[in-house]
Amino acid sequence: MRTAYKCRAYPTPDQAAVFNRTFGCVRLVWNKTLAARHAAFFQHGERTSYQQTDAALTAWKKTDDLAFLAEVSSVPLQQTLRHQHTAFGHFFAQRARYPRFKSRTGKQSAHYTRSAFRIKNGALHVAKTDGPLAVAWSWPDVNLATLDPTMVIVSREPDGRWYATFAVDVDQPDPLPATGHQIGIDLGLKDFAVTSDGDRIANPRHLERKARNLARYQRRMARKQRGSGNRRKAKVRVAVAHRKVRNARRDFLHQTSTTLIEQADTIVIEDLAVANMVRNRRLARVISDVGWAEFRSLLAYKAVRAGRRLIVIDRWYPSSKTCSCCGHLLPELDLGTRHWTCPACRTRHDRDINAAKNILAAGRAVAGEPSGNACGADVRRQGSSLPRSAVKQETPTARCPA
Numbered sequence: 466m467r468t469a470y471k472c473r474a475y476p477t478p479d480q481a482a483v484f485n486r487t488f489g490c491v492r493l494v495w496n497k498t499l500a501a502r503h504a505a506f507f508q509h510g511e512r513t514s515y516q517q518t519d520a521a522l523t524a525w526k527k528t529d530d531l532a533f534l535a536e537v538s539s540v541p542l543q544q545t546l547r548h549q550h551t552a553f554g555h556f557f558a559q560r561a562r563y564p565r566f567k568s569r570t571g572k573q574s575a576h577y578t579r580s581a582f583r584i585k586n587g588a589l590h591v592a593k594t595d596g597p598l599a600v601a602w603s604w605p606d607v608n609l610a611t612l613d614p615t616m617v618i619v620s621r622e623p624d625g626r627w628y629a630t631f632a633v634d635v636d637q638p639d640p641l642p643a644t645g646h647q648i649g650i651d652l653g654l655k656d657f658a659v660t661s662d663g664d665r666i667a668n669p670r671h672l673e674r675k676a677r678n679l680a681r682y683q684r685r686m687a688r689k690q691r692g693s694g695n696r697r698k699a700k701v702r703v704a705v706a707h708r709k710v711r712n713a714r715r716d717f718l719h720q721t722s723t724t725l726i727e728q729a730d731t732i733v734i735e736d737l738a739v740a741n742m743v744r745n746r747r748l749a750r751v752i753s754d755v756g757w758a759e760f761r762s763l764l765a766y767k768a769v770r771a772g773r774r775l776i777v778i779d780r781w782y783p784s785s786k787t788c789s790c791c792g793h794l795l796p797e798l799d800l801g802t803r804h805w806t807c808p809a810c811r812t813r814h815d816r817d818i819n820a821a822k823n824i825l826a827a828g829r830a831v832a833g834e835p836s837g838n839a840c841g842a843d844v845r846r847q848g849s850s851l852p853r854s855a856v857k858q859e860t861p862t863a864r865c866p867a
Contacts, residue, residue, distance in 0.1 A: 466637055466770070470612075473601040474619065474629040480594045481627075484619055487537045487593070488573035494522060494534070495545050496566050502553065512557075515550040522546065538592040540581035548576070570700075574620035582617045586610060589629065591619065600629045624704035640772020647731040649825025651784065651817050652757050654748070658721070659817035661825040666721060671713045672754035679706045714756050722763040726771050732764060733828025736780040776828035788812060789822040 476484060501521065502513045522542060525531040534542065555561035581592040587610035588597035598619070602609050618630040649661040657668040672679075682703045689696035725732055739758045743749045761777075768775040786795040793809035803816050 466635060467632060468635050469630050469632050470604060470607070471628055471630040472603055474627040475599040475601070476594075476627055477596065477599075480591075480596070480598060483537070483594050484575065484621070484627075485573075487541055487575045488621065489569070490534050490537045491541050491545050491575055492567045492569060492573070493531075494525075494542050495549060497525070498522075498546060498549055499564055499566060502549075512553075515546060518546045518550070519543070538575075538577070538581050540578055540592065541575035544576040544578065570623065572620060572622055574618055577617045577619065579615065584609065584612060584614075589617065591617070598629065622704070622708065624701055624708050626708075638770055641727065644728065644730055646729045647733070647825060647829070648725070648729045649733045649821045649823070649828060650725070651821040651824055652735065652737065652755075652760070653817060654751055654755060656817060657755060659821050660725075661818070661821040663818055665817075668755060669713070669717050670751075670754065671710045671717070672750065675706060675710050679703070679710070682706050710754075714754070715759070718756055718760050718763055722760060722767055725764065726767045726773055729773070731774045731776065731828065731832075732768065733776045733778060733825050734761065734764070735782070735784065735824060736777045737761075738780055774832075776831055778824060778827040778831060782823075782827055784820040784823040784827070785816055787819075787823050788814065789819045789826070 498518050498521070501518075505511045505513050522534070526535045549564060552561065552564040556563055577591060583590050585597075587608070589600060589609075590597050600609075612631060612633060614631040614633045616632040618628075618632070620628045620630070622628070651659045653659065654668060656665045658666040660666075682699065686696060686699035686703055689699050737757055739752065743752050745752070764775055767773075783794060786798045787793070788807040788810060790812045791807060791810040793807050795805070798805065798816075804814065805816065806813050
């Protein structure tokens with residue numbers, strides 16, 4: 466399996482100049498290739514192959530205007546073409562959106578394969594640079610001198626920090642001991658997550674706590690003249706504020722996902738349409754701050770490494786409106802209703818805990834296991850358009866009591 470070690474890098478001024486020049490060439494090759502692909506597809510209906518982009522890059526290096534492309538390592542430029550070819554493959558397969566142009570103000574990176582770097586005596590040497598690149602190695606149980614990475618990524622964040630990422634192929638780690646426990650997770654905004662065991666994980670709201678400082682830095686940047694040095698400094702302060710929020714959120718998601726992986730053998734979550742939910746102008750910032758998509762990604766790869774099972778049920782499953790005791794389905798349930806009583810069995814439900822129990826039962830139904838007390842009917846597998854009904858459930862006319 467593939468893993469990565471990302472650590473801080475401290476290039477010398479000469480090394481930083483080489484990397485900055487490489488970033489500019491990578492960005493130029495990406496944008497020119499993307500513009501050529503765009504024109505070929507929308508004007509002539511033709512798809513561009515990787516061989517065509519590779520030939521175009523070779524031709525660009527022979528021109529007077531783009532001869533500087535030959536001054537940097539050719540490996541990051543070739544990797545840029547491969548990444549764009551893969552991005553278009555995902556787009557045509559409807560797995561990703563249309564590739565976009567790269568900006569010089571965002572994150573900059575260059576990918577080096579084994580032919581463009583070497584690790585000698587525990588030090589990283591990158592092509593076209595003088596001397597080793599200083600990195601802050603933070604894994605005492607892993608020896609950098611014996612590391613055999615397949616790729617090294619040198620990147621620079623908008624706040625000015627440099628990073629080096631080592632991609633390594635490692636053996637599958639030993640699975641964690643079985644716990645014999647299964648949990649369903651209902652993600653939300655009031656509480657970040659509510660489990661079928663009744664546990665609540667509070668939403669830390671990292672962006673909301675830093676909103677005042679971030680707004681102040683943004684106002685200061687807006688007052689500065691465009692293109693001035695003071696504006697660049699103010700922009701770095703804004704980027705630093707965003708980095709602190711991002712790191713705090715990522716740390717919370719890592720700790721939460723690791724705790725859940727250690728607690729249960731099977732974890733069931735919903736397939737949330739985050740991209741559609743952020744279109745709500747009132748909730749877009751809160752939804753973006755909570756980090757549901759990243760949390761799901763962390764759960765997915767940690768479940769594979771730990772030998773756990775992650776089940777994702779269909780996003781249209783009415784987990785909140787279904788009674789987890791008898792399976793009664795309410796015709797409607799307002800978002801403001803946090804507790805409701807089942808008209809059929811008179812069970813009093815907490816909205817989120819009831820939804821988590823139904824999510825767990827739905828995951829068991831998808832996996833072909835007994836669903837227990839909760840009703841797992843009308844659950845669809847992820848990506849399927851047809852429901853799978855366990856029993857016929859007629860919707861009564863009763864409404865949720867106030």
